[in-house]
Amino acid sequence: MMFNNLLAVLDFYSSSSKEGTQSIVDTIASLKSSLSEYANIKIIDCGSFIENLYIPLSIMDPIQNETTLNFDSDHLIVDMDYLAYEFSDSPSTMINDKKMLLLKNSPHPGCIYLFDARENIDIPLKTANFMLQQIQKYRPKLNVANTINFDRALGIRTGPSFAATSGVSGTLGNHVNTDLVFCVQCQQWPSIAKEWLTRESKTDWPTSNTKHLVANHGCYIVPTGFDESEWRFSFSFAELQLIGTLDNVYKRVYAILKILIKYACKSENITGLKSYHLKTIFLWYCEEMGVQSHAPIKVSIENLLNYTTEFYKRQYVPHYFIPACNLLCEISTEVIKLYYETLSKLKKNIDTMLIQFIDNTYYSFVLLKSNLLELYTKNDSRLRLFFKYTFLLYSLYGVLHNEQSLLSFEHTTDIDYNYYFSLVTSENEVTVTIDKILGTIESNIGSDSVLLSLEEISGIICAVWWCSFNLKTAMISDSFYDCIFWASRMHAYYCDKIIDRFIYKAPKIICKTKDSENYKNLLSIIIHHPTAQTENLKRYSLLKITNESRVIFQRLLAIEAEYLIEQNIEMAFCVFQIIACMERDSLVNFFMRPSNKSFAKALKDRNGIIFEIFGEWAMEDATAGLNMCECEQANST
Structure with missing residues (x-):
């Protein structure tokens, strides 16, 4: 009863914050409008807002002295003038109006090198050059739409994306975190991820039909990796389709747990825990544990928390589509241990952590x-x-x-x-x-x-x-x-x-x-x-x-x-x-x-x-x- 009452309190603040969601819809529309004259541009919306993996809450940032809605809006800006393909899937003829890019796997699972198929296939394309070309080409229109300040963004590039903060109208003056990612499309499902298509699931989730629908769309390639020549596969569209098949109760369980985990880390002054890692674990949980549950919501949250903690205990979070890729490989053992200890504490004090979050935020x-x-x-x-x-x-x-x-x-x-x-x-x-x-x-x-x-x-x-x-x-x-x-x-x-x-x-x-x-x-x-x-x-x-x-x-x-x-x-x-x-x-x-x-x-x-x-x-x-x-x-x- 206590936990349900706390969730009722949280739901009130969530309902009070929903006015801010309209602004992110306006921001998305502005972004698409600003690039509408470019027939070669396709925008893929993703992130927790589009996936509905969030509870809309306004969170105060005492340093910036502003409020931010606790979800993000990510956008893949796909330049359709480029087309990437694997050597085994190379087209019989070059497509004249496309810049054909040949991809080869790098030593790091999930990462690749791209080569210009018409020029020198021995020298990989550098990610920084691609990003600079995209910025120079589309910057004027994006600035007109006031979607992102690239002068500022050049200094805060995070992985393949540029971070922007969208102003939100409304009583609270909220802001929304927005990431823009320039990328290219790969029309084929990558060979390194084909094991996922045939991977057996005890729970029949996702279904084979869903898998093939996802695979037929292909994936995207984003300009980031372990060095300046490495690129990385992005399965954002695939993840969006999979999450769309989940019940809203399951999404709510994940969203509440994410709030608790983020706040628990903040309370311990621990930074850097990535939402993408939590989402990946959530996808594994749905596949292994099933998406049909009639358990009370607190029990469901505790089950997902226990499941999540084990990954950090093993210090291995396998990529959902490419299990050979450990998402924690770039994080030090000491930091991963801190994540594990924080999650372990949360397991023992889940009610207390939710109370502290509410008490200290509102x-x-x-x-x-x-x-x-x-x-x-x-x-x-x-x-x-x-x-x-x-x-x-x-x-x-x-x-x-x-x-x-x-x-x-x-x-x-x-x-x-x-x-x-x-x-x-x-x-x-x-x-x-x-x-x-x-x-x-x-x-x-x-x-x-x-x-x-x-x-x-x-x-x-x-x-x-x-x-x-x-x-x-x-x-x-x-x-x-x-x-x-x-x-x-x-x-x-x-x-x-x-x-x-x-x-x-x-x-x-x-x-x-x-x-x-x-x-x-x-x-x-x-x-x-x-x-x-x-x-x-x-x-x-x-x-x-x-x-x-x-x-x-x-x-x-x-x-x-x-x-x-x-x-x-x-x-x-x-x-x-x-x-x-x-x-x-x-x-x-x-x-x-x-x-x-x-x-x-x-x-x-x-x-x-x-x-x-x-x-x-x-x-x-x-x-x-x-x-x-x-x-x-x-x-x-």
Whole structure:
């Protein structure tokens, strides 16, 4: 149950990151469009994104101070002006419009030499010369498409590819790792890999039909090897076809294990473990163990982990199509031993590693006095409370996100809010609404109030407001007001002691009604974030990002204020005062700005508010009581 709950948490962050996948689709389209005028170019898309061997997650890079989606998009750029063939498969006549390349096996299995069949077949072609020719030929168009910066790429060539980072639009500003590989095609299946075609499998995977379909396509040859004259076979297209025959459950098992292994290595400061090696082991696992499994997902992950560990124990990962090629041959024995030790530790602590990954990568909606790892290791009964309120807030976030998407005419949310609600209530056939979720949270807080501290209750209530705050755009449904009003009322009822303790720090804000007073107190707590729980919510993003944006925060507050003009004029006026205060300005000057005059008119027309009352909120009052806007506070809001 514990592991499944953790996966449910991971799935939420995955659903929240899916907006970034559209950008990689746009990047692929841009790449193909930029080279579309070249009839001789064919692009083969591969990598974990195309193979669906990933869980979309935004990962923070503290060094680069940017987020990266944890999958990659690789592209083989095939120059069809070249055609490679083995001597035994040489065509009877030369193809006039092709540059014919004769290939011969090198001493290293899987590597070859290429020779110009029309010129000197004694001098192998050098990979660097080929790469330079390709760059000079296609660089202008690729730069126009902004797909890759070759000046930078020349310094970060990795194997046969050039690494690029694609900018991703969206709230989190994610990036996607992209590799471009110039290569040539070999229309025949290489003789060194023909054993695979007849290799028997106990599980009948892959089927003989699949093998022959793959073989009929041939393979590709990429410019990298053990020296400047060696090239290497690439079976990326074949791997893509094989993985396409797998069940999505199997792909999910691999994707989760890959996250755990990568994070385990990172925790031990071990670098260099290659995703391709893990994928190769996964293909062997599917062939030897079968692709039909009804085991619980944790058991399946543990089985694949045990299988993977044995390869590093033997220090031999055979290439899936060319078993004589050991993929670990270029890695030192000491480093391989470190990989093995890390995998062995992971086998004993798989739950703990997943908890650490979640705890260290993301901010949680719910923060108890003990973090998730402490609750787990101490077998704390309050762990149940963490998951209960976390899943209820996930459900709330999902419903709000869905309503926002419908208002904006976008695709509906990927967050399964019915599922998260059912994890708490066991109601599997229920239509989840905002009222139902808020009512459930309220009743549970009432029954759990003796188990939760004042600060923890405050954090849960503030998280309800945060869910509506973080999802706002220019169009807002009534559900957002329901959350704002509910959070204001609940916080006043349960957490008045926190308000009394910290409200003296707030600037002078005019409140004419109890609702606006409650709302002002709630916002003061959120902006001041005096507790660990509200400190946890102060950031705009779900990720642990250090470059928080005060501008975005104030813009969302402004949207909230605009919306509240029609819902509750006194609460709207309260927000405008707070925004002006955060900008270190008097309310009169704030409303005299051209961009804000419409707000002033709306306030006046809506409820007869007259500007004379602004005199109660003079500039000196705003400046004197401006604790919330001191530089340190402002930058962290």
